[in-house]
Amino acid sequence: xxxxxxxxxxxxxxxxxxxxxxxxxxxxxxxxxxxxxxxxxxxxxxxxxxxxxxxxxxxxxxxxxxxxxxxxxxxxxxxxxxxxxxxxxxxxxxxxxxxxxxxxxxxxxxxxxxxxxxxxxxxxxxxxxxxxxxxxxxxxxxxxxxxxxxxxxxxxxxxxxxxxxxxxxxxxxxxxxxx
Amino acid sequence: xxxxxxxxxxxxxxxxxxxxxxxxxxxxxxxxxxxxxxxxxxxxxxxxxxxxxxxxxxxxxxxxxxxxxxxxxxxxxxxxxxxxxxxxxxxxxxxxxxxxxxxxxxxxxxxxxxxxxxxxxxxxxxxxxxxxxxxxxxxxxxxxxxxxxxxxxxxxxxxxxxxxxxxxxxxxxxxxxxxxxxxxxxxxxxxxxxxxxxxxxxxxxxxxxxxxxxxxxxxxxxxxxxxxxxxxxxxxxxxxxxxxxxxxxxxxxxxxxxxxxxxxxxxxxxxxxxxxxxxxxxxxxxxxxxxxxxxxxxxxxxxxxxxxxxxxxxxxxxxxxxxxxxxxxxxxxxxxxxxxxxxxxxxxxxxxxxxxxxxxxxxxxxxxxxxxxxxxxxxxxxxxxxxxxxxxxxxxxxxxxxxxxxxxxxxxxxxxxxxxxxxxxxxxxxxxxxxxxxxxxxxxxxxxxxxxxxxxxxxxxxxxxxxxxxxxxxxxxxxxxxxxxxxxxxxxxxxxxxxxxxxxxxxxxxxxxxxxxxxxxxxxxxxxxxxxxxxxxxxxxxxxxxxxxxxxxxxxxxxxxxxxxxxxxxxxxxxxxxxxxxxxxxxxxxxxxxxxxxx
Numbered sequence: 001x002x003x004x005x006x007x008x009x010x011x012x013x014x015x016x017x018x019x020x021x022x023x024x025x026x027x028x029x030x031x032x033x034x035x036x037x038x039x040x041x042x043x044x045x046x047x048x049x050x051x052x053x054x055x056x057x058x059x060x061x062x063x064x065x066x067x068x069x070x071x072x073x074x075x076x077x078x079x080x081x082x083x084x085x086x087x088x089x090x091x092x093x094x095x096x097x098x099x100x101x102x103x104x105x106x107x108x109x110x111x112x113x114x115x116x117x118x119x120x121x122x123x124x125x126x127x128x129x130x131x132x133x134x135x136x137x138x139x140x141x142x143x144x145x146x147x148x149x150x151x152x153x154x155x156x157x158x159x160x161x162x163x164x165x166x167x168x169x170x171x172x173x174x175x176x177x178x179x
Numbered sequence: 180x181x182x183x184x185x186x187x188x189x190x191x192x193x194x195x196x197x198x199x200x201x202x203x204x205x206x207x208x209x210x211x212x213x214x215x216x217x218x219x220x221x222x223x224x225x226x227x228x229x230x231x232x233x234x235x236x237x238x239x240x241x242x243x244x245x246x247x248x249x250x251x252x253x254x255x256x257x258x259x260x261x262x263x264x265x266x267x268x269x270x271x272x273x274x275x276x277x278x279x280x281x282x283x284x285x286x287x288x289x290x291x292x293x294x295x296x297x298x299x300x301x302x303x304x305x306x307x308x309x310x311x312x313x314x315x316x317x318x319x320x321x322x323x324x325x326x327x328x329x330x331x332x333x334x335x336x337x338x339x340x341x342x343x344x345x346x347x348x349x350x351x352x353x354x355x356x357x358x359x360x361x362x363x364x365x366x367x368x369x370x371x372x373x374x375x376x377x378x379x380x381x382x383x384x385x386x387x388x389x390x391x392x393x394x395x396x397x398x399x400x401x402x403x404x405x406x407x408x409x410x411x412x413x414x415x416x417x418x419x420x421x422x423x424x425x426x427x428x429x430x431x432x433x434x435x436x437x438x439x440x441x442x443x444x445x446x447x448x449x450x451x452x453x454x455x456x457x458x459x460x461x462x463x464x465x466x467x468x469x470x471x472x473x474x475x476x477x478x479x480x481x482x483x484x485x486x487x488x489x490x491x492x493x494x495x496x497x498x499x500x501x502x503x504x505x506x507x508x509x510x511x512x513x514x515x516x517x518x519x520x521x522x523x524x525x526x527x528x529x530x531x532x533x534x535x536x537x538x539x540x541x542x543x544x545x546x547x548x549x550x551x552x553x554x555x556x557x558x559x560x561x562x563x564x565x566x567x568x569x570x571x572x573x574x575x576x577x578x579x580x581x582x583x584x585x586x587x588x589x590x591x592x593x594x595x596x597x598x599x600x601x602x603x604x605x606x607x608x609x610x611x612x613x614x615x616x617x618x619x620x621x622x623x624x625x626x627x628x629x630x631x632x633x634x635x636x637x638x639x640x641x642x643x644x645x646x647x648x649x650x651x652x653x654x655x656x657x658x659x660x661x662x663x664x665x666x667x668x669x670x671x672x673x674x675x676x677x678x679x680x681x682x683x684x685x686x687x688x689x690x691x692x693x694x695x696x697x698x699x700x701x702x703x704x705x706x707x708x709x710x711x712x713x714x715x716x717x718x719x720x721x722x723x724x725x726x727x728x729x730x731x732x733x734x735x736x737x738x739x740x741x742x743x744x745x746x747x748x749x750x751x752x753x754x755x756x757x758x759x760x761x762x763x764x765x766x767x768x769x770x771x772x773x774x775x776x777x778x
Binding site for chain 2: 017018020021022024025028029030033050081083084086087090091093094095097098101102105106109110113124125127128129131134149152153156157159160163164
């Protein structure tokens with residue numbers, strides 16, 4: 001079935017978190033993930049006419065994403081070590097399964113970040129906005145590397161729990177939590 | 180592995196600081212645990228979402244919406260509804276693209292551009308940036324009083340020079356722009372070429388897939404047409420209003436127990452022409468005695484739907500419906516030839532057993548049930564044998580056996596113990612297209628062609644009047660066989676083809692191995708590594724066995740353990756061996772023939 005391209009954006013936005021998470025798992029590098037994702041997005045757009053509605057869009061998109069990631073890796077050389085093909089194939093299924101959940105979690109992330117304390121938000125800014133390495137952060141904050149790592153782990157865990165809570169509330173509107 | 184360790188590995192993965200060993204550890208955990216995989220994807224998504232949220236302005240260039248006109252409106256529409264952002268842009272040129280053949284031209288163009296820039300920058304006369312004072316200082320100094328006319332001339336020349344320089348600079352700038360355009364064009368062409376190649380490849384794959392799809396669709400349409408035609412042509416499930424689905428066409432008279440038809444509590448003596456209803460059971464009574472004689476045909480039925488079924492003595496067979504039967508015990512021989520539409524037999528005849536079911540459209544086979552297993556031996560055509568555990572298609576001169584709860588055995592060359600052909604004379608050489616060699620040992624003089632053999636008139640096979648009895652050759656120390664036969668030294672020579680078939684019946688007095696050698700003519704022996712043989716392991720003793728095999732399929736070099744015998748080989752001799760470990764056995768042969776073609 002040839003879908004109207006106007007439907008592309010809706011499907012694409014919904015599948016985007018799953019695609020990106022999968023690409024990061026395959027490429028082990030955020031910049032590489034971003035590059036390949038851009039390629040994938042363009043290809044998905046160009047080939048949207050070939051997409052068969054009988055299949056889940058995410059399934060189709062993950063297939064294309066995987067091909068591009070494999071090509072990127074083959075250009076990269078053999079020095080890097082990757083997850084095994086078996087695990088990568090299993091992650092496709094996990095990404096598909098979580099498509100709806102991830103989309104909702106992303107929507108909830110803003111709320112959860114606001115619930116963080118100033119110190120935690122400062123750490124996130126250093127890590128994600130200024131792209132400091134953990135060691136740089138430790139040096140700047142006069143903390144140990146281990147302490148920074150633990151702090152980030154705790155923050156991520158809080159955000160995961162928080163977005164999960166809001167995601168569940170979203171799935172069951174009677175819970176009364178407003179995203 | 181603890182949850183804390185998994186969290187540690189997971190965060191290490193996100194922060195891109197895992198060692199190879201740690202990655203392997205994480206990999207192992209992900210491979211085993213679906214929950215861990217989901218946690219992994221969730222954490223990865225969170226990591227990327229945080230990157231986008233905190234670093235969107237700095238790191239994620241926005242989409243060139245102009246490249247995707249449809250997205251422009253859509254994006255605007257989505258943006259107006261919520262805070263979601265879309266980050267799309269043109270892909271960066273990757274390493275693959277830079278290796279395309281256009282690259283040298285682009286590089287050359289860029290080098291030219293660089294040279295042009297350097298030239299422009301270092302050539303004062305065309306920069307237009309040289310001050311007039313400097314020009315003046317460069318002019319020759321004259322020790323004369325200032326002359327207005329000369330000064331004016333000098334100024335004019337300088338202005339002219341300046342204008343020329345400006346023109347040249349503009350021209351250089353124009354060249355520069357053109358070179359830049361050329362650069363972009365070449366790089367763009369390079370990118371387009373890569374995309375064209377990829378598109379061509381995808382298009383070729385698509386076309387190929389379409390062709391395959393079309394072919395499959397055509398086949399399906401043809402099959403559906405044939406089926407529809409068959410359904411129109413056939414009378415359907417012609418269970419007569421009186422429920423008749425078969426008819427008795429033969430009943431053995433005289434010796435043996437009277438075959439009976441059991442219908443509910445009623446027992447009817449079987450007679451020619453008797454109508455058989457669905458659910459009727461035929462019981463042919465006790466087995467005949469005498470191991471040396473084949474089983475007698477007790478009765479035969481015509482199953483409506485295209486089959487005749489001969490029932491041996493000691494057989495219980497239920498006619499369960501149109502073209503359907505159920506063999507509970509005993510032995511039947513079925514000749515299936517269902518209605519044809521065009522060139523195809525369209526209906527199936529199904530014979531059920533407790534171990535497996537047999538389905539055929541056209542062919543001749545016998546089916547034996549007993550001892551918790553079923554044995555299917557196909558003489559002609561083909562039949563499928565299947566149960567819940569598996570399925571095999573059994574072709575001509577092949578057999579397969581099945582037990583309850585186990586898949587049918589893969590088809591093997593036909594090794595028939597008492598090949599039973601019911602009322603037909605399948606074993607007759609006349610059923611074969613071309614007889615290359617044939618000995619029935621009916622006459623003692625037939626022995627003249629054989630080395631070391633005796634004529635036997637008592638121990639015969641299938642009603643024949645004579646058989647061949649082997650004699651052990653005492654001087655054959657390299658043989659462990661207890662008996663040795665050899666085909667006529669001066670007999671006919673035949674050439675092996677894919678359809679060359681060997682048939683014979685044998686009897687051994689002790690269980691063991693029977694080996695048959697075929698001996699090529701001397702000049703062709705170099706074609707094979709060693710003698711060509713077929714070994715029948717575990718031959719049962721005390722009973723006759725009928726054998727029908729394709730020589731090219733079962734005979735192999737290196738005494739039966741090597742490569743299949745090649746076709747085109749001219750065969751001179753046949754040799755038979757039996758016995759094991761030097762132990763004497765008696766070996767009898769009967770009804771031996773080499774034929775060309777299928778039965």
